[in-house]
Amino acid sequence: MGIPLRSGNVRKPNEKMRLIVTTFAGVIFGFFLGVSFPTLSLTKMNLPSSLFPSIDLTYIEDKYSGLSTQAIFNALNSLKANKDVSVPPDKHNETKIWVPTNPRGAERLPPGIIASESDFYLRRLWGQPSEDLTIKQKYLVTFTVGYNQKATIDAAVKKFSENFTIMLFHYDGQTTEWDEFEWSKRAIHVSARKQTKWWYAKRFLHPDIVAPYEYIFMWDEDLGVEHFDAEEYIKLVKKHGLEISQPGLEPNSGLTWAMTRKRDDTEVHKEAEERPGWCTDPHLPPCAAFVEIMATVFSRDAWRCVWYMIQNDLIHGWGLDFALRKCVDPPHEKIGVVDAQWIVHQGVPSLGNQGQAENGKAPWEGVRERCRREWNMFQDRMTNAEKAYYEAMGLHPNLTMKHWD
Numbered sequence: 001m002g003i004p005l006r007s008g009n010v011r012k013p014n015e016k017m018r019l020i021v022t023t024f025a026g027v028i029f030g031f032f033l034g035v036s037f038p039t040l041s042l043t044k045m046n047l048p049s050s051l052f053p054s055i056d057l058t059y060i061e062d063k064y065s066g067l068s069t070q071a072i073f074n075a076l077n078s079l080k081a082n083k084d085v086s087v088p089p090d091k092h093n094e095t096k097i098w099v100p101t102n103p104r105g106a107e108r109l110p111p112g113i114i115a116s117e118s119d120f121y122l123r124r125l126w127g128q129p130s131e132d133l134t135i136k137q138k139y140l141v142t143f144t145v146g147y148n149q150k151a152t153i154d155a156a157v158k159k160f161s162e163n164f165t166i167m168l169f170h171y172d173g174q175t176t177e178w179d180e181f182e183w184s185k186r187a188i189h190v191s192a193r194k195q196t197k198w199w200y201a202k203r204f205l206h207p208d209i210v211a212p213y214e215y216i217f218m219w220d221e222d223l224g225v226e227h228f229d230a231e232e233y234i235k236l237v238k239k240h241g242l243e244i245s246q247p248g249l250e251p252n253s254g255l256t257w258a259m260t261r262k263r264d265d266t267e268v269h270k271e272a273e274e275r276p277g278w279c280t281d282p283h284l285p286p287c288a289a290f291v292e293i294m295a296t297v298f299s300r301d302a303w304r305c306v307w308y309m310i311q312n313d314l315i316h317g318w319g320l321d322f323a324l325r326k327c328v329d330p331p332h333e334k335i336g337v338v339d340a341q342w343i344v345h346q347g348v349p350s351l352g353n354q355g356q357a358e359n360g361k362a363p364w365e366g367v368r369e370r371c372r373r374e375w376n377m378f379q380d381r382m383t384n385a386e387k388a389y390y391e392a393m394g395l396h397p398n399l400t401m402k403h404w405d
């Protein structure tokens with residue numbers, strides 16, 4: 001994990017001196033306290049009935065200064081344990097908490113203390129927590145990157161305003177190198193070698209973690225953004241009610257699907273005409289309800305569904321694009337391509353090249369083979385899961401799979 005963590009223990013010499021003096025004073029104070037009140041026991045102090053004893057923390061800090069925070073923590077815990085012992089036994093049953101509606105595993109906590117969601121906001125080590133954040137970003141953009149693509153990524157990041165939290169997934173182990181860019185210092189860096197976007201997404205973008213972000217951009221590293229502006233993009237996505245979207249692709253960049261090709265005459269389009277026979281239904285992929293996985297943008301609600309569909313072992317995400325529609329309703333209206341803010345897919349092989357040469361096959365061939373295998377596995381799992389569901393419900397719909405399903 002490459003989240004920068006500055007050591008808090010590097011102190012200047014004069015600070016060190018002050019620390020020693022403070023420690024010394026604390027020890028002396030503690031000694032006299034012990035001598036003056038030899039029978040003072042924490043269990044006999046009149047502790048309030050709140051969860052944490054309202055003991056003056058400076059006492060503990062003085063007593064334990066020079067020790068680790070772990071020691072302070074242990075001390076606090078032992079205080080709590082002592083306090084528990086002091087509760088009359090017949091009161092125990094009345095004070096026990098069990099809230100079935102709490103998150104699973106947290107039933108013993110009073111609901112008021114539960115923080116079930118998180119964020120990527122960077123905080124300070126000092127001051128008032130309430131004053132830490134000058135801006136609470138409403139959007140999140142992630143790039144899966146190798147350092148070789150730094151120029152492209154630098155250009156891309158600059159198209160995202162200060163309203164975006166920037167997150168880089170590093171598949172090549174290079175993280176601090178990015179600090180040459182000013183924005184890198186406010187970015188979240190996650191490093192795990194040779195992993196794919198969907199591997200990172202499944203592990204680091206749990207819906208409860210990214211809950212504050214209204215939109216999540218999950219982008220590859222080889223996208224040209226000259227004609228793209230993220231704030232404008234979001235305006236269009238909101239205007240047209242798109243829950244899952246991508247920018248249109250410049251027509252000359254080696255396209256696979258008609259649906260994702262940029263159009264000149266619209267802001268947004270939600271359907272396309274494919275080659276004859278490719279679409280059994282004009283409202284189904286790849287003619288509608290479909291975007292690719294290279295530059296996908298999810299609304300918070302859509303992502304809360306899609307995350308659950310990502311399989312831990314199917315890391316390339318092939319087939320996911322055809323299944324995204326299962327997360328929104330109606331899919332042919334809520335999935336679309338934004339033409340007015342478009343990008344160029346540069347097709348840099350990058351991670352796709354980092355397989356292993358086997359049986360006389362080039363590294364990229366092995367990766368490609370795995371992609372296709374995963375696509376089949378994903379399709380099978382989805383088909384079986386749906387079948388199992390309908391059977392369990394006593395329903396027998398016609399489950400003959402459509403050509404692209």
Ligand SMILES: *[C@@H]1O[C@H](CO)[C@@H](O)[C@H](O)[C@H]1NC(C)=O
Nearest residue numbers: 089090091092093094095096
């Ligand atoms: C708590 O336990 C005591 C004795 O074990 C019992 O008399 C009392 O009724 C219990 N109170 C509740 C609320 O269950």
Ligand SMILES: *[C@@H]1O[C@H](CO)[C@@H](O)[C@H](O)[C@H]1NC(C)=O
Nearest residue numbers: 138160161162163164231232
């Ligand atoms: C960031 O968001 C605020 C609030 O929605 C908006 O007023 C501002 O224009 C945004 N910044 C940019 C650069 O668009």
Ligand SMILES: *[C@@H]1O[C@H](CO)[C@@H](O)[C@H](O)[C@H]1NC(C)=O
Nearest residue numbers: 280396397398399400401402
């Ligand atoms: C199921 O659908 C297929 C093609 O859509 C059709 O050929 C077949 O007759 C249907 N079967 C039933 C039992 O409805």
